[in-house]
Amino acid sequence: MKKYRKGFYGILLLTLTMLFGMTAQAKTDDTIKTGIYAGDVELSGMTAQEATAVIEEHIESLKDVEITLLAANDHDVTTTAGDLGVTWKNPELVQEALELGTHGNVIERYKTLMDLQHENYVYPIELDFDLQAINDLLTRCTKYDQEAINVSLKRDGGKFTVVEGQTGYVLDVEKSIDAVYDYLTEEWNHEACSIPLEIVVDEPKGSAEELAQVTDVLGSFTTSYKTSGSSRSANVANGCSLINGTTLYPGEEFSTYKTVSPFSVANGYYMAGSYVSGKVVDSLGGGICQVSTTLYNAVLRAELEVTERYNHSMIVGYVDPSADAAIAESSGKDFKFVNNTDAPIYIEGYTHDKQITFNIYGKESRAAGHSVRYESEVLETITPPADQIYADAGQPIGYIVTESAHIGYKARLWKITMENGVEVSREQVNSSTYKMVPRSATVGTATSDPQAYEEIMAAISTANIDHVKNVAAALNARAAAAAGQTEIVDD
Structure with missing residues (x-):
């Protein structure tokens, strides 16, 4: 019995000695225990600084790993983890690895150290990525x-x-x-x-079955641009061709601006006159509003739902007041409408002999005796005042640039609905206000002749452009005669 107790106490003493030895070693050791990993990276025997360096080296190696993003239609994109901003998210694992086996009571620490001799302990390396880069x-x-x-x-x-x-x-x-x-x-x-x-x-x-319903002309309209020059005529034809062939399904909205823009040379436009801030100036696409206006009137006759329409700043000559529809990039003007029928519609547009026509095809659902017409009513006419003349000392006498006058109007458009030849309703479609702009001229006044200067300034003070033109012509003739440049006419 004494021999047994002696042996038992001997084993206990040996075990306690090992435990205290391990504890002492765990408290003083500044390296990571054997069998500890960070992901696939072994950290055994490393200091915290060494372990951090080797993990960072591993993260750095990941930056060149290719990552392919699978898109549609074989447009896959290959990048790298580095391009996506890969970083190490949990560097605290190094300290945790260093302290493994140093916490808890003696038995717990001993168990941890024994477990490491039979199975590795792996800390996961957590990665992060740059969401903005992705x-x-x-x-x-x-x-x-x-x-x-x-x-x-x-x-x-x-x-x-x-x-x-x-x-x-x-x-x-x-x-x-x-x-x-x-x-x-x-x-x-x-x-x-x-x-x-x-x-x-x-x-x-x-x-094909749905589109087979498109057989009837729902609305049609034509305007003329016979007085337009070649550039404006080309713009009208180009805008018309960009709209031609549009198929619009029930409930879909059509934007004229989106369809005919951008106004650029590459998109087929030329410089031509257009309204800007109460003046006629050359701009790319000048004349495009005649396209939107012609389409507007065809849409009205098809009785589609107009969702956005603006009048011009000044009156136009190719339709009655309030029957126009302007589009302008600078002021955000657009002409939009919705296919409010139960079938698709098709927009046909063409130009011929300096006329533009839009036909809207669809499925006619209106009664046989149904028809509509539109009437323009002018509520007020605003006549321009006297001419406005601006002196330009940077131009010589004889330089005169004029801007035409524009009568101002207030008007509205009426829709008159007929059933079997009898008017059944009269509805206001819109109201429009057009600016009044007086005739104006910029007149050159530069001259070395004080008397000529006084005479041209006196003419300007009359606010009569025609009188200014006559005075300027007389002054130029006098100056030419004085210089011996009068024309000699043989008898």
Whole structure:
């Protein structure tokens, strides 16, 4: 019995000696115990500084790992983890690894140290990525978006043919950011990988059966531009061609500005006169408002729903007051309407012999005796005052640039509905106000002759442009005679 107690106490003493030895070692050792890893990186025997350096080196090596983002239509994008801003998110694991086996009571610390001799302890390396970098990359990927192209109509030789549509693919940037970030921070094995992006599939609208309903002319209108020069005529024809062939499904809205812009040489436009701040100035696309106005009147006769319309700043000559529809990039003016019928509509536009015509085709659902007409009512006419003349000392006498006068108007447009030849309703469609602009001229006054200067200034003070022109012509003739430059006429 004594021998047994002696042996038991001996083993206990040996065990306690080992435990206290391990404890003492754990308290004084400044290196990481054997069998401890950070991910695939072994940290055994390293100081905290050494472990940090080796993990950072591992993170640095990940920056060159290729990551492919899978988009639609084979427009995949290959980048790297470095480009996506990979960083080490949990550097505190080094201190935790260093302290493993040094906490708890003697038995707990002993158990931890014994466990490490049989099985490695692995701390996960947590990664983070730059959400802005992911967003920027995915935003650039949207250039590969392909909008759905609806099944549409084409009219040629007086007959309609169906043009097949095309499925659209659009990148959902917000959902794709989450998909990329979640995969890289939760599932990535630090090797080259591919990540599917969130793609929205947009099926085209329409079918041949639906488009077969388009057989009737719902509304038509024509205006003339016979007095227009070549540049303005070209702009009218170009804008008309950009609208021609439009198929609009029930409930869809049409924007004239969106369809005919941008106003650039590349888009087929020339410099021509247009209204800007009460003056006629040359601008790219001058004359395009005659296109929107002609379309507006065809839409009114088709009785489609007009959702946005503006009158011109000054009166136009190709339609009655209040029957115009202006578009302007600088002031945000647009002409918009909605297909409020139960069938598709087709817009046909063409020019011929300096006339522009729009026909709107669809399915006629109005009664046989139904018709509409439109009347313009002028509420007020504002006559321009006397001429306005501006002296320009930088130009010589004889230099005169005039701006035509514009009568001001207040007007409104009425829709008169007829059923079997009898008027059943009269509805105001819109009201319009057009600026009054007096005739004006800029007159040169530069001369070395004091008397001529006094005479031209006296003429300007009369506020009569025609008188100023006569005086300027006489002064120039006198100056030419004085210089011996009068014309000699043989008998």
